[in-house]
Amino acid sequence: MKKLLLLLIFGYTTVQAQDIPFNCDFNAYLFQYNDVYAVDLASGNSYTVATDVTEGNINATAYNPADGFIWGSLTSPDKTIVRIGKDFKTKTFYIDELPSTNRYVGDVSAKGIYYLKGGGKTYYKIDLNPESDSYSKYLSTADLSQNISVHDWAFNAVDGFLYTVERKTNILFRINPENGTVLSLGIVPILSNLDYTYGAVYFDASGRFYVSANQTGTIYVIQNVQDLTGTNSMESNLFAFGPSSSQNDGARCPTAPVLQEICDNGIDDDGDGLIDCEDPSCSGYAGCPVIETTSSSSANAGGLESNNRLSEQISKRNFNRTKTSYKFDQTTAKPLMKSNTYGRATSGKATIQLSDFVPLEIINEDSVIESSPKDLIGITNATEVYSVDYMRGSQAIASILVLETEKGVYEHTKYICDRLLGAELVSVSTIEIKEQQFIKALIKNIDGSLEFVLSLSAKPTNNNTNFGIESHWNIDKYENNVKFYNFQIWSNSLDDLIHLGEEVVTLLDIKKPVTSYNNSTPPTVFVKKGKYFNGKLNLQIVNTNRSTSVAFDGGLRMTETDGVENVSSTIDLNGNYISNVEVDAGSLFDIGFRIGDGIATPDDLFMSDGPWGYDDAAPSTTVTNYTVDTNENTFNDNDYAVERNINLQATTSEYIATYRALTPKFNPIDLTAYNSFNFQAKGTGTMIIRLVKESIGAWEMQYKSTVNLTETLSDYSIHFSEFESSNGEPFEVNDITTIVFTMLAENGEKTIKEMTLEQLRFTTAVSLSIANVENNALLSPIAVPNPMITSTNIHFTTQQAETVTLLVYNQLGALVKQIPFEAVAGKNAILLNRNNLSTGLYFCKVKSNHAQYEITKLLME
Structure with a gap:
C-alpha cells in the first residue's frame, strides 16, 4: 500500500501544468541544466526562452511527435521524467524501473516511445503515447549491439532509425531502436580529428542531421543520412556557429524543415542575414571558399x-x-621559441x-x-x-x-x-x-x-x-x-x-x-554592421530574440575638437530578425553608443569618420590654434565628401602639416570613380597637397601638387593628372589612404603659417571656379577662334617666364591632351591643334606654378 501511494504521488505531480504543446515549431531547443534556449539552426543564434523550469537538471530531451510536447529526464526528483509545454510549465512522472543516475541520451519515436540511455549499452523504453493504455509507463530494457560513447541521439523521420555521433572517433552510427543493432556509417569528414562532445543533435524533415559540439557551439550538418550504407561517401559541412555548453541536450521536431542557403543566387534564402558565401553553411560549396583557409590579421x-x-x-x-x-614584415620578425620553463610554475619572487x-x-x-x-x-x-x-x-x-x-x-x-x-x-x-x-x-x-x-x-x-x-x-x-x-x-x-x-x-x-x-553572456540584439555617411548612421541589427524595440544611448562629437554630446532614442525593430535602420545622427566625427532591449547583455559599438590631425613633429614647430568645424554647405550627392573644415595656425622654421585620413584606421579607398580634388582654402604662401597611396613605400615618392594660398577664401580644383611623383608614372587613385596638406617655411626662417580648408571633396566634375591670384585679378585665358575647326590659340598673360602646361579635358573630365609651353613674361599664345579630337565641348586649363588660371570653355565643330 505504501509503494502504491508513492507511485500515485510521483506519477501525477504537477508544477502549474498546462496542456500547451509545441506542435512541431521550427525552433531547435537547447537545454542547459534547467534553462531553455531557442536556437535558430540556420544562423546559430540563440536566446533564452525559460529559466529554472524544473527543480533538477534536464537531460535526454526529445520532441514527442505523438503529443507535441518536449520530454526529458531529471536528475531530481529521483527516477523522474518530465513533460514540458510550450509555456514551459512542467509535469513530472516517476518511473521506478529507471536507474537513479546516468540518464542523458534520449529521443522519442514517431509512435511515442521514449528511448532513454546513459553510459554503457543498456537503454530503456517508455510509452509516451497519450492514446496508449500504457501511457507514461516503463515498457522494457534492451542492450545495444556494441558499446558506444555518445551523448545524444535523434530519430530520423525519413527512415525511423536513431542516429548519433561518437566522441573522439567522430563516427556516425545508425541504431535500430527495436533490437539495438548498431551500424557504423564511417567517420564524419567535417569532424575528423576533432575531440568534442556532441551533446545536442537534431533532424529536419529531409533527413539532414545537425550535430552541435558542446565546447565550441559549432553546428555541423550531415546530408541525407538515410542514404548512407557505411561504404558510400558522406557529405558533411559546417552549418552555423551556435552556443556552447558543458551540460546540454537538444530537442526538435524531426519533421520541421530547416531553411537552407542556396550558395550562388545572391539571395538570403535562410533569413539569417548572410548571403551566399557569407553564410558558413556555404563553406566549400558552389565556389565558396572553405571558411578556415584565409589568413588571419597580424x-x-x-x-x-x-x-x-x-x-x-x-x-x-x-x-x-x-x-x-611603416609595414610589419613577418618574414624578418623575431621568432618566439619554447623555453625549458614553458608551462612551469615559478617562485613567488619571479617577475612575470x-x-x-x-x-x-x-x-x-x-x-x-x-x-x-x-x-x-x-x-x-x-x-x-x-x-x-x-x-x-x-x-x-x-x-x-x-x-x-x-x-x-x-x-x-x-x-x-x-x-x-x-x-x-x-x-x-x-x-x-x-x-x-x-x-x-x-x-x-x-x-x-x-x-x-x-x-x-x-x-x-x-x-x-x-x-x-x-x-x-x-x-x-x-x-x-x-x-x-x-x-x-x-x-x-x-x-x-x-x-x-x-x-x-x-x-x-x-x-x-x-x-x-x-x-557575461553575449548580446542577443546586436549591430551586424554599420556605416556613417552624410549625417546618417546606417545600421543592420540582428534581433535574435525578436524584441519589438531597443533603446539607443550614445555620446557623439560633431568634430575632433568638440566635446561629447549625449543622445538617446528608441529604435523600432517590430520583432524582425534583421532590420536595416537609419539613425539621424547629424554631422559628426565619432559616436560611441549602446543598444539594448533591457532583457539581455546590450551591444556596444564605436564608430568614427576618418580623422583630421596635424603633424607638428618638426622641433621648431608650435601649433598656436587648431580647430575643426562642421560643414556649413551641403555636398553634391555624386561627390565623395571629406567632411569637416579645419583652421590651423603655427610658428615654424621648418614645416607644419595637417592631414585627413579617409577612414578611421587609414585603410585605402578606391577613388577611380572621380577625377579631381576640390576644396576651398586660404592661408599664407604655398601649400603642398599629397594624396597618399598605400602601395607607395617611400614618402618622397607620394603624388603631390601645389597651390598658392591668399588671404581670400578661394575655390580650387586639382585634376588627378596634376598630381605628380618623381617616379614619373601616371597617377592611379585606387588606394588613397590620406590627404596631407604641408606648408614650408621659406628660407628656413621662423614664420607664422596659417591655413583654412573647407568643403573638401572628390568629384567627377571639372570646376569652372578657380582661385583668385595674389593681386585678386582674375587671369582668364581666351581661345581664338572659338568655336574652332582645325586649330585655335589659347591666349594668356604671365608676370614671369616659366614652363606651363596646357591641359585639355573632355566633358567627362578626362584629360585628352597636354601641351608643355615655355611662357615669357607678358602675353603668350599656345597653339592647340585638333588632330583626332571629336566634335563637342572641351575645357582648357593653363597649369602654372606661380598663378591660378580660370578654365576656358572651347567648342570644337
Missing part, C-alpha cells in the same frame, strides 16, 4: 581603443606609420613576463613570431604590450595580443572596434573553456576574411596569490582600478581559437591558481 595592426578619449593620439600614431611607410602566457605548439603552427605594436604604449592605458602571430608557411593563422594595464581593463575589444572599420559581426555566441562559458565572435573583415575572436582578462586576487578571470562584452562590467593582464585572441579557425584560449587559461593557472570566473 596583431601588429591591432590594439586601438574603442572610445573617443584618445582619438588625437591614435590618429597621430596611424599617421606616423603612414608617413614613415607577458610572453609567459603565450601558448606554443598548441595549434600545429610552423612558427610563432613576435609582432608587438610597441607604439600603443603612451597612447593607450597599456603599460606593457606583447603580441605574436602564429604562422603556417607564410600565412598568419592566429594572433594573440597581451596587454598589461594598471588601473582597469584595456579599453579596446576587437569585436567592438573593428565594426567601425567596415567589418561585420557575423555571429556572437559562446565557447566553453575549463567548463566556463566565454563569448566568441565571428567577424568578417573588410577584405572578406573571417576571424573568430575571444577576449578575456585576468586580475591578481587574494594578495596577489591567485588570478580571477573576467570576460565581458561590455567594458564597464569589468572591475575598476585594478591590474589586469588582457588577452585578445583571434584565429581563422574556431578549433584553434578554443585550443589557444584553453592554453592561456592553463598558463595563467600555472603562474597563479585561477580561483574565480566572472563572465
Whole structure:
C-alpha cells in the first residue's frame, strides 16, 4: 500500500501544468541544466526562452511527435521524467524501473516511445503515447549491439532509425531502436580529428542531421543520412556557429524543415542575414571558399581603443606609420621559441613576463613570431604590450595580443572596434573553456576574411596569490582600478581559437591558481554592421530574440575638437530578425553608443569618420590654434565628401602639416570613380597637397601638387593628372589612404603659417571656379577662334617666364591632351591643334606654378 501511494504521488505531480504543446515549431531547443534556449539552426543564434523550469537538471530531451510536447529526464526528483509545454510549465512522472543516475541520451519515436540511455549499452523504453493504455509507463530494457560513447541521439523521420555521433572517433552510427543493432556509417569528414562532445543533435524533415559540439557551439550538418550504407561517401559541412555548453541536450521536431542557403543566387534564402558565401553553411560549396583557409590579421595592426578619449593620439600614431611607410614584415620578425620553463610554475619572487602566457605548439603552427605594436604604449592605458602571430608557411593563422594595464581593463575589444572599420559581426555566441562559458565572435573583415575572436582578462586576487578571470562584452562590467593582464585572441579557425584560449587559461593557472570566473553572456540584439555617411548612421541589427524595440544611448562629437554630446532614442525593430535602420545622427566625427532591449547583455559599438590631425613633429614647430568645424554647405550627392573644415595656425622654421585620413584606421579607398580634388582654402604662401597611396613605400615618392594660398577664401580644383611623383608614372587613385596638406617655411626662417580648408571633396566634375591670384585679378585665358575647326590659340598673360602646361579635358573630365609651353613674361599664345579630337565641348586649363588660371570653355565643330 505504501509503494502504491508513492507511485500515485510521483506519477501525477504537477508544477502549474498546462496542456500547451509545441506542435512541431521550427525552433531547435537547447537545454542547459534547467534553462531553455531557442536556437535558430540556420544562423546559430540563440536566446533564452525559460529559466529554472524544473527543480533538477534536464537531460535526454526529445520532441514527442505523438503529443507535441518536449520530454526529458531529471536528475531530481529521483527516477523522474518530465513533460514540458510550450509555456514551459512542467509535469513530472516517476518511473521506478529507471536507474537513479546516468540518464542523458534520449529521443522519442514517431509512435511515442521514449528511448532513454546513459553510459554503457543498456537503454530503456517508455510509452509516451497519450492514446496508449500504457501511457507514461516503463515498457522494457534492451542492450545495444556494441558499446558506444555518445551523448545524444535523434530519430530520423525519413527512415525511423536513431542516429548519433561518437566522441573522439567522430563516427556516425545508425541504431535500430527495436533490437539495438548498431551500424557504423564511417567517420564524419567535417569532424575528423576533432575531440568534442556532441551533446545536442537534431533532424529536419529531409533527413539532414545537425550535430552541435558542446565546447565550441559549432553546428555541423550531415546530408541525407538515410542514404548512407557505411561504404558510400558522406557529405558533411559546417552549418552555423551556435552556443556552447558543458551540460546540454537538444530537442526538435524531426519533421520541421530547416531553411537552407542556396550558395550562388545572391539571395538570403535562410533569413539569417548572410548571403551566399557569407553564410558558413556555404563553406566549400558552389565556389565558396572553405571558411578556415584565409589568413588571419597580424596583431601588429591591432590594439586601438574603442572610445573617443584618445582619438588625437591614435590618429597621430596611424599617421606616423603612414608617413614613415611603416609595414610589419613577418618574414624578418623575431621568432618566439619554447623555453625549458614553458608551462612551469615559478617562485613567488619571479617577475612575470607577458610572453609567459603565450601558448606554443598548441595549434600545429610552423612558427610563432613576435609582432608587438610597441607604439600603443603612451597612447593607450597599456603599460606593457606583447603580441605574436602564429604562422603556417607564410600565412598568419592566429594572433594573440597581451596587454598589461594598471588601473582597469584595456579599453579596446576587437569585436567592438573593428565594426567601425567596415567589418561585420557575423555571429556572437559562446565557447566553453575549463567548463566556463566565454563569448566568441565571428567577424568578417573588410577584405572578406573571417576571424573568430575571444577576449578575456585576468586580475591578481587574494594578495596577489591567485588570478580571477573576467570576460565581458561590455567594458564597464569589468572591475575598476585594478591590474589586469588582457588577452585578445583571434584565429581563422574556431578549433584553434578554443585550443589557444584553453592554453592561456592553463598558463595563467600555472603562474597563479585561477580561483574565480566572472563572465557575461553575449548580446542577443546586436549591430551586424554599420556605416556613417552624410549625417546618417546606417545600421543592420540582428534581433535574435525578436524584441519589438531597443533603446539607443550614445555620446557623439560633431568634430575632433568638440566635446561629447549625449543622445538617446528608441529604435523600432517590430520583432524582425534583421532590420536595416537609419539613425539621424547629424554631422559628426565619432559616436560611441549602446543598444539594448533591457532583457539581455546590450551591444556596444564605436564608430568614427576618418580623422583630421596635424603633424607638428618638426622641433621648431608650435601649433598656436587648431580647430575643426562642421560643414556649413551641403555636398553634391555624386561627390565623395571629406567632411569637416579645419583652421590651423603655427610658428615654424621648418614645416607644419595637417592631414585627413579617409577612414578611421587609414585603410585605402578606391577613388577611380572621380577625377579631381576640390576644396576651398586660404592661408599664407604655398601649400603642398599629397594624396597618399598605400602601395607607395617611400614618402618622397607620394603624388603631390601645389597651390598658392591668399588671404581670400578661394575655390580650387586639382585634376588627378596634376598630381605628380618623381617616379614619373601616371597617377592611379585606387588606394588613397590620406590627404596631407604641408606648408614650408621659406628660407628656413621662423614664420607664422596659417591655413583654412573647407568643403573638401572628390568629384567627377571639372570646376569652372578657380582661385583668385595674389593681386585678386582674375587671369582668364581666351581661345581664338572659338568655336574652332582645325586649330585655335589659347591666349594668356604671365608676370614671369616659366614652363606651363596646357591641359585639355573632355566633358567627362578626362584629360585628352597636354601641351608643355615655355611662357615669357607678358602675353603668350599656345597653339592647340585638333588632330583626332571629336566634335563637342572641351575645357582648357593653363597649369602654372606661380598663378591660378580660370578654365576656358572651347567648342570644337
